[in-house]
Amino acid sequence: MTAISLMTEPKVPEEHAIDSDWWRGAVIYQIYPRSFQDQNGDGIGDLVGITSRLDYVADLGVDAIWLSPVFTSPMKDFGYDVSDYRGIDPSFGTLEDFDRLVQKAHSLGLKVIIDQVISHSSDKHAWFAESRQNRTNARADWYVWADPRPDGTPPNNWLSIFGGSAWHWDSRRMQYYLHNFLVAQPDLNFHNPDVQDALLGDMRFWLERGVDGFRLDTVNFYFHSTGLESNPVVKPEDFNASTAPAVNPYNFQEHLYDKSRPENLDFLKRIRAMMDEYPGKTTVGEIGDSQHQLEVMAQYTSGDERLHMAYTFDFLGGEFSAPHFRKSIAAAEAAAPNGWICLAFSNHDVVRHVSRWAVHGQEDAFTRLAVTLLLAMRGSVCLYQGEELGLKEAELAFEDLVDPYGIEFWPQFKGRDGCRTPMVWQAHAANGAFSTANRTWLPVPAEHLVHAVDTQDKVDGSVLEFYRAMLQFRRAHPTLVKGSIRLLDAPGNVLAFVREAGAERLLCVFNMGETATEFVVPADLGPHDSGCPGVTAAPIDGELDLEPFGSYIGAL
Structure with missing residues (x-):
């Protein structure tokens, strides 16, 4: 230690x-x-x-x-x-x-x-070095060990994310150990x-x-x-x-x-x-x-x-x-x-x-x-x-x-x-x-x-x-840090939602597509400029004209 x-x-x-x-x-x-x-x-x-x-x-x-x-x-x-x-x-x-x-x-x-x-x-961890020595040591079951099937194959079909079986044979214990990743990463x-x-x-x-x-x-x-x-x-x-x-x-x-x-x-x-x-x-x-x-x-x-x-x-x-x-x-x-x-x-x-x-x-x-x-x-x-x-x-x-x-x-x-x-x-x-x-x-x-x-x-x-x-x-806007989120209906590749906390509400609209589009602001929402550096549009007569990958964040 x-x-x-x-x-x-x-x-x-x-x-x-x-x-x-x-x-x-x-x-x-x-x-x-x-x-x-x-x-x-x-x-x-x-x-x-x-x-x-x-x-x-x-x-x-x-x-x-x-x-x-x-x-x-x-x-x-x-x-x-x-x-x-x-x-x-x-x-x-x-x-x-x-x-x-x-x-x-x-x-x-x-x-x-x-x-x-x-x-x-x-x-190479000391725990595994001890665990693999035999089936009776103090850390024998600190890792996941299993006997082979009668034909010598691994105990089940589990796979490693890094490729191949999630089981590796260890000749010291005559058992397989589990590794969900590399063979060099035995599972505890x-x-x-x-x-x-x-x-x-x-x-x-x-x-x-x-x-x-x-x-x-x-x-x-x-x-x-x-x-x-x-x-x-x-x-x-x-x-x-x-x-x-x-x-x-x-x-x-x-x-x-x-x-x-x-x-x-x-x-x-x-x-x-x-x-x-x-x-x-x-x-x-x-x-x-x-x-x-x-x-x-x-x-x-x-x-x-x-x-x-x-x-x-x-x-x-x-x-x-x-x-x-x-x-x-x-x-x-x-x-x-x-x-x-x-x-x-x-x-x-x-x-x-x-x-x-x-x-x-x-x-x-x-x-x-x-x-x-x-x-x-x-x-x-x-x-x-x-x-x-x-x-x-x-x-x-x-x-x-x-x-x-x-x-x-x-x-x-x-x-x-x-x-x-x-x-x-x-x-x-x-x-x-x-x-x-x-x-x-x-x-x-x-x-x-x-x-x-x-x-x-x-x-x-x-x-x-x-x-x-x-x-x-x-x-500068606690609403974006800890506020709630409410999704709005939006056409096509437009994502829109309202963030709210306390007295502050923000309308957030994003054109996630590569062509210009429009978003009709709901009648009960009256946004105005919030000073967001990401804003590329302004509401005109209740509509937002969003350029490709344009965005709008406005206070309500």
């Missing part, structure tokens, strides 16, 4: 005093540590580098940062395979570096959320209360260190059915490739028995009880479930005994259209009226949304509409590093790939490296000023350099300045 060494934080400014509900409607900036800023010149981003750039993040106008994993790891899945839940990987720095990062963030008014990857560990056995206690203890370690919350990776994968029943074939009408790419046979099963199990609810209550001991701390769960996303989200976030919020893949895939968004918003409101969703269009696992959705070529107008819509919807918001620059997915050569997921399913699915390339700070500096190394862990795309921070900072009309203006507008 690593000893806790806490640093004394400076007095928090009065305007940043503890608000236990701060997470509701917060804007969270996701940092992928390997790619944000390399301070020591080894080609890999680190904690000292992140700390040096926190002023930039605070200046955007966000409320918090989310750090993808920085724990000790063999990096088979780049930090999502943890070998020590209380240690910092040397490639990122030290525990003291982490403390200084938290201290600097808090001094700037930024909360710090860290990625907690507890559904599985690395096969949450049916064992000692495992739960140990993981909660590791989470408490970071709460004591000053973090403000956890992003819970694959939160619905914690429990499996102890009956080890095979999953049924997915019904054609239920086929959905939002959890895994379409070329992945993982989509062919209805995952009834290997995830989203009812036993998880009691463990989430244990997490929430622990979090409630620390005022102002929060949890956001990642739910990967093609067939039952909204149902699971409702179960995990309703009331005040489980997660504070969760996000699904509704807006991290699918289509950019008013019918899709209208259906998703209505379904979420109906399924979890007392729950809270976290919204995102991009993250470290999916193709950047400009590349995914702006196939029409109108990238500039689309980028502005997308963030205006994202910040107007009901929920908290995650922004992914570089999206505020309008970055597109990087096109990498096969020989530059490092993501095992992409290497496995190439070329139909190119993996996650294209959204994980280094942040670009200066257009004319080596590696975009991300690193002084001769070679960075992933190449810096030349096409990203023209969008570097220094080419957009304080430049009127730039995407970066537009993001800053929209974030400032959202902060």
